[in-house]
Amino acid sequence: MEVLLRTLLVRNGQVVSLDQLTQELWGAAPPVRAGASLHVYVSQLRKLLNKLSLTRECITTRSPGYVLNLGRDELDLDVFMALSEKGRLQMDVGDHAAAAESLSQALALWREPVHASSFEGPIIQEFANETEELRVECQELLARSLLASDQAREAIRILYSLIVEYPLREDFYALLMEALSRSGRRADALMVYQTARRTMREELGLEPCRFLQETQEFILNDRLDELRFIRAAGGKTQRAVS
The missing domain is CATH 1.10.10.10 (Winged helix-like DNA-binding domain superfamily/Winged helix DNA-binding domain)
Known part of the structure; x- marks a missing residue:
């Protein structure tokens, strides 16, 4: 049932x-x-x-x-979506602290993933894939909003978790490198780059994408303000593999 x-x-x-x-x-x-x-x-x-x-x-x-027909009943997913969209709009207008609060509230509603492997039906499989992507996107937005509101240490925890789940997503490595560097942990940030490079080579036979390489250069040359400007302008990795 x-x-x-x-x-x-x-x-x-x-x-x-x-x-x-x-x-x-x-x-x-x-x-x-x-x-x-x-x-x-x-x-x-x-x-x-x-x-x-x-x-x-x-x-x-x-x-x-x-x-x-749920009628007046409400699903947690609906509230999650509303809070996620609210957080995205707050980020768009530069209110990153408020965005972090909205996105945190959204993720607090996330009880557990839909274990689609337990069900063979295509309806639940498709739903599981879609909702998982929503969760990951919300976590990434939260990390970005925390980083933009000078809460780098909180962003680090989220980004390490995302990299464990998705080791081929180069945008997560770039964000983590920036967060570590802003927390005074430049050596750790550069180690993250080496981990990303080794992973990309072993799994894809490729070097890290251009933006990830540039992130390393910015950190090496203490140009974090320029990196923040590029990210605010929409800079991101050129290759992201799930």
Whole structure:
């Protein structure tokens, strides 16, 4: 029933066909009485949601399947998206401290990743990929806003975590190098560059991108103010591999 609920939540307000729900629940090998079992699951879930929800009838039958309508109920994802967009707009107008607060509030709503590997259905798989990218983007924006509001030490923790998850994203290395350097840890920043260079060579057979190389040069020559200016003007890495 968990997979059924997840699928209907992902497609909130949209009709999900019986075939789609069958594929989400059982993949390519549904049981003989899949239709009957699905009907039972929907009935049980409908009863549960009607007790908990502000909406009178959460799940309705609509050809060729079912539709979930949350009505006045609100998903954490909706709040997350609103706060993320608020933080992005605050960054655009240079209010980085406020942006950091909004983005932190958004990430506080993030309970856990959607473990798509546990489900075979394409609806949940696609949703898992999209929401993961939203989380990573929000974390990167938070690191940038912290860095821009002279909270480099907080940005460092986030960026180290992102690099562990995504070791081929050169923009994360560049941000971490800048944050470390602004925290008085230039030697650590240069070590990060060497780690990035070794990783790119071993995994991609490539040298670090131009912006990452330039970040190293700025740090070596104590030109952090110029680096901040370039970043504020939209400078970024030329190659980012997930």
